[in-house]
Amino acid sequence: DTGVSQDPRHKITKRGQNVTFRCDPISEHNRLYWYRQTLGQGPEFLTYFQNEAQLEKSRLLSNRFSAERPKGSFSTLEIQRTEQGDSAMYLCASSLGVGEPSTEAFFGQGTRLTVV
């Protein structure tokens, strides 16, 4: 297993277009997280899945954002009608989520979105 994989690594889009990012977690990890990171800031939590169930969503996740994790494997994050303020690095992480309550989360290298 090569770790958490995110695709694409970079995306440039015009304002108003829709974009979709994909995350492939480490196999057998049942928890999957999405974060957003802007320049100079720490990552901000967006949403979290336990298997296929989306258990928590941040208030940062506006109605233009939607995330799915069909069959509890890979996940997609879609942003509709992109705005310049959506420009950021989108990070995905996964963890086992069983056993000791606070297991290690593994992060992908992120998808950098630029909205022009």
Place this chain on the structure above:
Amino acid sequence: DAKTTQPNSMESNEEEPVHLPCNHSTISGTDYIHWYRQLPSQGPEYVIHGLTSNVNNRMASLAIAEDRKSSTLILHRATLRDAAVYYCIPLVTGYALNFGKGTSLLVTP
């Protein structure tokens, strides 16, 4: 969520120990203290975590104050590859990580 306070930046010489402090005075009794770091142009990576006792692993040591209101991440011999932003994160079971701004560590040769 427990609030954390970390210095914005710290500097260390290569091959010297580094002590990165974190105050988390509002931490609850069930919050684990996690440390992650983020190297330039990389996603964050796990460093260490603990609840009450001091912890050691191959990357670092974590010293937790007896009252759990503060902790210190110890890098025993800093290398240039340790230059990163270090985040101290109290974590409740099942909740996502709340990163904050972290401490930017500069390591000079």
